Amino acid sequence: MDGYAKEYEGSHLMAASVSRMIKDGEMIIVGIGLPLIAAAIARLGHAPNSTTCFEVGCIGTNSKRMPWSVADSACSDHALASLEMWRMLSDVQRGFIDVGVIGGAQVDRYGNLNSTVITGSDGSYYNPKIRMPGSGGSNDIASSCRRTIIMMRLQEKKFVKNIDYMTSVGHLKGWDSREKAGLLGTGPEAVVTDKAIFRFDSTTKEMYLSEISQYSTIEEVVRLVDWDLKISPDVTIMKPPTKKEMNLMLNLDSAGVVLGSGIRLDDFDKYIKSMMNVYHLSKANVFP
Amino acid sequence: MRSDSGKIIDLKTAVERYVFDGCTISLGGGIAREPVAVVREIVLQGRKDLTLAGAAETISAEILVGAGCLRKIEMAYLWIGVVGQGRNFRRAIEKEIPNKPEMEDYSMYASSMRILAGSMGIPFLPIKSVLGSDISKFNKKLKIIQDPYTDEEVVLVPALNPDVTFIHVQYCDPLGNARILGNLGNDPTLARAARRTIITCEKIISEEEIRQNTMMTSIPHYCVDAVVKVPYGAHPEPVDGIYAIDEPFIWNFAEQSKSREGFCEWMEEWVYHCPQQSDYCEKLGKGRLDALSDVEKKFREGMIE
Numbered sequence: 001m002d003g004y005a006k007e008y009e010g011s012h013l014m015a016a017s018v019s020r021m022i023k024d025g026e027m028i029i030v031g032i033g034l035p036l037i038a039a040a041i042a043r044l045g046h047a048p049n050s051t052t053c054f055e056v057g058c059i060g061t062n063s064k065r066m067p068w069s070v071a072d073s074a075c076s077d078h079a080l081a082s083l084e085m086w087r088m089l090s091d092v093q094r095g096f097i098d099v100g101v102i103g104g105a106q107v108d109r110y111g112n113l114n115s116t117v118i119t120g121s122d123g124s125y126y127n128p129k130i131r132m133p134g135s136g137g138s139n140d141i142a143s144s145c146r147r148t149i150i151m152m153r154l155q156e157k158k159f160v161k162n163i164d165y166m167t168s169v170g171h172l173k174g175w176d177s178r179e180k181a182g183l184l185g186t187g188p189e190a191v192v193t194d195k196a197i198f199r200f201d202s203t204t205k206e207m208y209l210s211e212i213s214q215y216s217t218i219e220e221v222v223r224l225v226d227w228d229l230k231i232s233p234d235v236t237i238m239k240p241p242t243k244k245e246m247n248l249m250l251n252l253d254s255a256g257v258v259l260g261s262g263i264r265l266d267d268f269d270k271y272i273k274s275m276m277n278v279y280h281l282s283k284a285n286v287f288p
Numbered sequence: 289m290r291s292d293s294g295k296i297i298d299l300k301t302a303v304e305r306y307v308f309d310g311c312t313i314s315l316g317g318g319i320a321r322e323p324v325a326v327v328r329e330i331v332l333q334g335r336k337d338l339t340l341a342g343a344a345e346t347i348s349a350e351i352l353v354g355a356g357c358l359r360k361i362e363m364a365y366l367w368i369g370v371v372g373q374g375r376n377f378r379r380a381i382e383k384e385i386p387n388k389p390e391m392e393d394y395s396m397y398a399s400s401m402r403i404l405a406g407s408m409g410i411p412f413l414p415i416k417s418v419l420g421s422d423i424s425k426f427n428k429k430l431k432i433i434q435d436p437y438t439d440e441e442v443v444l445v446p447a448l449n450p451d452v453t454f455i456h457v458q459y460c461d462p463l464g465n466a467r468i469l470g471n472l473g474n475d476p477t478l479a480r481a482a483r484r485t486i487i488t489c490e491k492i493i494s495e496e497e498i499r500q501n502t503m504m505t506s507i508p509h510y511c512v513d514a515v516v517k518v519p520y521g522a523h524p525e526p527v528d529g530i531y532a533i534d535e536p537f538i539w540n541f542a543e544q545s546k547s548r549e550g551f552c553e554w555m556e557e558w559v560y561h562c563p564q565q566s567d568y569c570e571k572l573g574k575g576r577l578d579a580l581s582d583v584e585k586k587f588r589e590g591m592i593e
Contacts, residue, residue: 032370055396056319056344057472063587068533069346069369071320073526076470077587085318085343085474086400093397093416116393116422125426126391131381133367133374135423136344140397143417166422181420182441265371265539272579275532279586 004239005246010153010194011259012249013213015041016241017192018101018149025049026098029141032067033258035101035151041248053097055137057083065278066257070137089137093144093184100141103152105132106163109207109227111150111170111188111200113138114163125165135167142168144184154193159225171205178205196221197238206230211238254278295464295515296492299565302516303329306452306484310359312339314403314448314482315348316455317522318473319369320533322348323456323488325521325568328559331355340389341448343399343474347524347538350376351559354551356386362448364396371535372542376551385548393423398430398445403474405447406481414442453482456521457506458530460489464512465498465505469593470528472506479511488518490530520569520577529593531580537572 005012011034018038022028024047028039031054039052053059054070060080061067067074076082083091091097104113115138120129142148150170152158170188172178178187190210191198197211208230209221214237222229241249253259255274265271297305307313307330315323327348330338337359340352344365352358353366354376367374379385394402397417405413414435418424424432424443431444455475459467466487468475479485487507492515498505524534524541544550562568569577 058470065587068535069319071318071471071473072533073320073470073528073584074587076528078591079470082470082472084400084472084477085396086404086477089397089400089417125422128382131378134363134365134393135395136365137396139395139421139423140417143395143419143421166420166425169420172420178420182416183419184416265536268534268536268576268579271536272583275583276586 003243005241005243008241008246012241012246013238014038014151014192014194015249016245017197017238018151019045019245020239021149021190021192022047022050022099027096028052029055029092029097029100029145031055031102031136032070032072035103036067037249037252037258038101038151040252041245044248045245051080053088055088055141056085057088059083065275066253066255068257089140092140095146095184098146100145100148101151102138102141102148102168103150104138104168106158106160107150107152107170107191108160108163110172110174110205111191111207112163112166112172113142113150113168113170114165116165116167119164138168142170142188146185148185148188150188150191152191152193154195154221154224156224159227161227171200174205175203195224201230208232209235211236213238214240254281295512296462297514297516299325299329299488299516299518302326302454302486302514303333306486306514307333307335308451309335310337311451312341314342314450314453314478315340315345316453316473316475316478317471317525318342318344319346320471320526321456321473321522321528322346322525323454323521324348324351324523324525325518325565326454326456326488327351328562328568331357331555331559332563341450342403343396347541350374350541350545353377353380353389354386354545355555358389360390360392362392362394362399364394364399368542368545369538371539372545375542375545379548392427392429394427394445395423398423398443399448400474402445402448403477403481405445406449407477410447412444412446414444416442418443448481450482452484452486453478454486454488455479455507456488456518456527458490458527459493459497460487460515461493461495461498461509462515463495464507464509464515465495466507466512467493467498467501467504468506476506479507484513485511486514486516487512488516488521490519490521490527492517518565520572521565523572523577526584529588529591530584531577532584534576534580
């Protein structure tokens with residue numbers, strides 16, 4: 001099954017791109033959804049010795065099905081270990097976790113993220129226009145992982161000059177401000193979106209356009225980013241997912257929990273059938 | 289010394305005795321294995337002005353916020369999960385419906401270390417997270433100091449000693465020795481941090497069974513004030529090894545919660561018309577509950593639990 005997939009969606013492109021940034025043998029911490037798919041296909045592909053863990057404490061899940069949350073019972077299913085939350089996140093702080101994959105509703109040019117409040121033009125943190133879930137483990141992963149990869153879609157109002165609230169710190173104010181603030185690790189290495197990949201200048205720590213999807217244009221990317229985006233002189237095309245990667249992704253999520261609307265949630269019987277189907281379809285424990 | 293005898297009580301008594309208006313309450317689990325039956329009972333008994341403190345909650349928090357029970361929230365994450373938005377939480381903070389609790393944002397690690405400090409009987413613990421972020425800027429209880437040994441900056445998180453915690457576990461013996469399978473949350477630590485700890489469990493096992501598998505004891509009995517048997521006490525959340533997540537039920541809750549009226553209708557149907565846990569289970573039906581158990585056991589075949 002050689003070669004690139006002919007048809008794929010933004011989510012598949014993002015998962016494949018992030019997966020390729022994971023090195024063999026690494027400890028990865030993720031939330032559910034696309035970051036988990038990326039970690040899973042890395043392990044099933046070029047990084048067989050990598051291990052995935054969740055911020056709430058399960059390490060090395062080996063379930064036949066995709067978890068519904070970071071604390072779903074699928075996370076502890078045939079897992080290597082189960083730790084208390086405070087211990088798992090202390091392990092992150094101690095430097096045991098190599099890479100974290102996080103996202104947010106807003107990101108700024110230094111890779112700082114907001115997942116707490118959208119203030120709107122006349123609101124504030126105390127009286128927001130939109131209240132969001134809050135940090136969860138995102139701030140902790142951003143603060144202390146050896147490095148992070150930001151994964152989010154490139155859409156209007158997401159890549160902004162000033163985020164309304166700094167939930168998770170990336171490169172803070174650029175240059176050496178992150179290090180001076182006392183944070184650990186090297187911060188975000190890239191921002192992977194469905195249209196482009198951004199990387200960070202090694203000195204200024206400001207985001208620049210590095211790679212672009214074959215279906216997008218530089219004009220479109222510049223339009224969607226609210227600041228004067230820096231562009232690399234050598235922008236390359238994002239490698240599409242390979243046929244093998246697509247196959248892995250679709251098999252991992254055969255019930256469509258993350259990648260599609262395969263699973264029926266308005267019908268309990270169909271939900272149960274889908275879950276049992278996943279069990280029977282899986283020839284082996286494909287889910288790392 | 290906490291009393292070791294006669295700890296088994298029923299759910300109504302546990303909530304009556306240990307949850308008082310204005311108290312600070314923490315819930316065990318978090319995103320999974322939340323003590324949802326306890327939360328419904330708290331609402332039925334009309335408790336108010338509570339401070340909900342902890343790391344992450346989903347449907348439990350949505351019910352408490354929507355029912356107007358909360359005066360304050362000290363959390364790192366509040367939502368319904370992937371199938372919808374935390375509409376009750378959003379309505380409360382954005383529109384003050386039914387009321388607007390005071391919000392104190394933490395990160396998961398900051399919250400967890402609060403619980404650890406509380407469990408050790410010390411006033412605070414230092415962390416490196418939240419430095420430079422707006423979490424430490426807006427939350428005045430997080431104090432940034434210079435480490436007296438190295439002059440580096442660290443953030444102090446204040447100890448959390450909730451007045452009461454309810455932790456739902458798989459197995460517990462009559463003395464209060466609790467065995468948690470799979471995801472632990474911060475439960476073994478939370479059991480020590482709280483002033484009063486009530487264990488609700490799927491099944492009561494004997495002291496001998498606990499002793500046969502010493503390493504599996506997650507919470508020793510001296511941390512526990514009361515034990516309540518509540519089968520399906522975390523539904524619709526999963527209980528590792530016992531039943532899988534009832535995602536359609538959560539999806540339905542999220543759909544109905546899109547409007548205030550929809551949420552109130554859901555409360556009428558699933559809380560006010562189910563005064564006992566047995567009413568709730570009967571309404572769900574044995575078929576549904578058995579299906580969730582079967583799925584869970586199927587996937588965990590081969591595990592020793």
